[in-house]
Amino acid sequence: MFRYTRRTAAREVLVVLAALVVFSPMLILLNVSLKTSQNSVSTSAFSLANPVSLDGFREALAADGQNSLVTGALNSAIITGGSVLVLVLLGSITAFTLTRITSGWSKVAFGSFLVAIVLPAQLGQVPLYSAMRELGLLGTRTGMVLAYSGMLMPLAVFLYSGFTRSLPTEYEEAAQMEGAGRFAIFTRIVFPLLAPATGTVAILTGLIVWNDFFTSLVFLNGSDAVTLPVVVYSFVGTLVSRWNVVFAAVLLSMVPVLVLYLLAQKKFIQGFAGGVKG
Amino acid sequence: MHETLKVRPGTPGPDVPPARSPRGGRRRAASRVAAWWWSLPALALIAAVHYAATLAGSAYAFTDFNGFRTPEFVGLENFREIFTGEAPLRALLNTIVIAVAFLVLTNVLGMAFAVALNRQLKSRFVLRTVLFAPVVLSPLAVSYVWKFLFQQDGPLNQVLGAVGLESLQRTWLGDPWTVVPAITTVMVWQHIGLTMVIYLAGLAGVPPESEEAAAIDGAGAWARFRHVVLPALRPTVLIASTMILVQGLRVFDQVQALTGGGPFGASDTLATSVYQQTFVNGRFGYGSALALVMTGIVLLCAGLQMFLLRDRKEK
Numbered sequence: 045m046f047r048y049t050r051r052t053a054a055r056e057v058l059v060v061l062a063a064l065v066v067f068s069p070m071l072i073l074l075n076v077s078l079k080t081s082q083n084s085v086s087t088s089a090f091s092l093a094n095p096v097s098l099d100g101f102r103e104a105l106a107a108d109g110q111n112s113l114v115t116g117a118l119n120s121a122i123i124t125g126g127s128v129l130v131l132v133l134l135g136s137i138t139a140f141t142l143t144r145i146t147s148g149w150s151k152v153a154f155g156s157f158l159v160a161i162v163l164p165a166q167l168g169q170v171p172l173y174s175a176m177r178e179l180g181l182l183g184t185r186t187g188m189v190l191a192y193s194g195m196l197m198p199l200a201v202f203l204y205s206g207f208t209r210s211l212p213t214e215y216e217e218a219a220q221m222e223g224a225g226r227f228a229i230f231t232r233i234v235f236p237l238l239a240p241a242t243g244t245v246a247i248l249t250g251l252i253v254w255n256d257f258f259t260s261l262v263f264l265n266g267s268d269a270v271t272l273p274v275v276v277y278s279f280v281g282t283l284v285s286r287w288n289v290v291f292a293a294v295l296l297s298m299v300p301v302l303v304l305y306l307l308a309q310k311k312f313i314q315g316f317a318g319g320v321k322g
Numbered sequence: 323m324h325e326t327l328k329v330r331p332g333t334p335g336p337d338v339p340p341a342r343s344p345r346g347g348r349r350r351a352a353s354r355v356a357a358w359w360w361s362l363p364a365l366a367l368i369a370a371v372h373y374a375a376t377l378a379g380s381a382y383a384f385t386d387f388n389g390f391r392t393p394e395f396v397g398l399e400n401f402r403e404i405f406t407g408e409a410p411l412r413a414l415l416n417t418i419v420i421a422v423a424f425l426v427l428t429n430v431l432g433m434a435f436a437v438a439l440n441r442q443l444k445s446r447f448v449l450r451t452v453l454f455a456p457v458v459l460s461p462l463a464v465s466y467v468w469k470f471l472f473q474q475d476g477p478l479n480q481v482l483g484a485v486g487l488e489s490l491q492r493t494w495l496g497d498p499w500t501v502v503p504a505i506t507t508v509m510v511w512q513h514i515g516l517t518m519v520i521y522l523a524g525l526a527g528v529p530p531e532s533e534e535a536a537a538i539d540g541a542g543a544w545a546r547f548r549h550v551v552l553p554a555l556r557p558t559v560l561i562a563s564t565m566i567l568v569q570g571l572r573v574f575d576q577v578q579a580l581t582g583g584g585p586f587g588a589s590d591t592l593a594t595s596v597y598q599q600t601f602v603n604g605r606f607g608y609g610s611a612l613a614l615v616m617t618g619i620v621l622l623c624a625g626l627q628m629f630l631l632r633d634r635k636e637k
Contacts, residue, residue, distance in 0.1 A: 168375030194371025255460035
């Protein structure tokens with residue numbers, strides 16, 4: 045019915061142009077990061093980097109101590125990995141339990157997860173800060189893993205429960221007939237069946253933890269466990285208009301996520317669409 | 323069919339094996355594959371991190387806690403300060419202006435790209451990938467890119483100069499009148515791809531046949547969108563709107579990175595005020611009161627969405 049006509053082609057050109065305008069900041073970012081320090085100040089943002097220089101990247105990577113991007117990336121990776129692990133393990137088993145046992149208390153428990161999704165973190169942050177200070181968890185990776193796991197558990201349980209609810213119970217029943225224990229049924233049959241959900245949960249929560257700035261700024265500022273966003277924040281704060289270095293640091297901080305996105309863009313996009321639809 | 327085989331408590335099924343346990347009952351039959359205590363660790367985590375912390379934070383809001391000294395009850399003093407002070411009211415106003423503008427613009431642009439990239443265009447898959455890319459980046463990093471674009475001698479002013487609009491050139495982030503729109507622009511830019519994807523998911527549920535039927539009846543593109551597509555998208559609009567609105571109300575990263583709340587508090591939001599007052603100035607009690615106001619607004623919006631969605635189901 046709707047064929048590709050000349051008007052469609054005109055529309056296509058228009059949409060491509062609009063997308064290019066929307067995407068242009070990223071191209072400017074790349075261009076400026078490749079300029080020499082001198083050129084990044086003296087030339088227009090639109091003039092191409094000439095000569096192409098990696099000075100910005102060299103200097104961004106050379107920063108050490110609290111400004112080390114490498115340390116920041118490492119801390120981010122450890123904290124993100126730890127949080128995702130906890131969220132996947134506890135989130136899957138909790139969602140499974142709450143959707144299979146449907147007595148009164150489990151509905152209340154599930155409801156408590158739903159409400160927690162919309163609670164803004166800011167209000168709980170203050171007591172959490174004091175509590176973590178008392179427990180000696182402030183400024184530690186363990187503390188951050190615990191905090192993020194707690195903060196994002198509602199989302200993980202919510203995403204998983206959408207899957208566990210639609211999971212047919214035949215497999216579990218068959219395994220039960222064969223005499224498999226409850227835990228074995230979960231680990232060997234249910235959890236593998238949840239693989240698509242696990243992908244969604246890992247991507248969504250992993251991305252949120254990796255990019256989070258507020259919580260890590262509050263809990264980690266000045267500690268040895270600073271994550272990438274906090275490093276970039278304090279590092280950029282010390283550079284006044286050295287845009288090639290700023291942009292090199294910004295680009296370097298983007299690389300891990302961008303690479304993952306390009307490798308698994310379908311999964312990312314599905315994850316977001318599915319996560320929102322619930 | 324699988325459906326008929328499903329064992330659900332409360333619905334008698336022919337294939338339910340007779341209860342083996344003397345305590346019997348179908349609840350027992352269903353719970354045999356899962357143990358209730360498996361949910362305890364996660365429940366304990368959210369009880370501590372969400373509920374206990376939020377309750378304690380709400381309690382702090384009525385004290386003069388400074389992080390160290392024993393908190394003293396001050397009643398509504400903190401709230402009186404918020405609702406009579408110029409700076410906190412400005413932060414409140416900024417938050418609402420940003421959230422609403424963010425909501426409207428992101429929805430309109432995201433929906434426009436979704437409709438454009440739904441079918442037909444040959445480049446649609448590439449463009450979807452490209453437009454979604456900013457969504458995965460950290461808001462902080464994105465803010466620095468835009469900080470550069472908004473500079474005095476930055477690309478935005480260069481473009482304005484090149485097309486003869488010198489009169490519009492300004493220091494976007496240093497001008498109290500343009501700083502809030504500038505911050506909103508950054509947020510909208512980053513979230514176009516997200517709303518686009520949400521609307522694409524919604525559009526997948528609109529059968530092309532109904533659009534074709536409308537076209538045969540002589541409806542133009544706009545009429546088809548207005549009378550066929552948009553009504554079908556209503557639940558999606560509601561879900562996308564709440565999510566975007568709640569995000570807008572919590573805005574922190576972009577403001578902190580772009581202006582730090584400046585110039586002179588012109589771009590402060592509730593979240594940046596909470597951070598500044600609590601963790602920089604050490605006013606834990608007052609900061610908690612600000613956070614409580616913010617939480618109240620967010621919960622109000624979320625409750626409104628639930629009410630609107632429920633209303634639809636009943637119709």
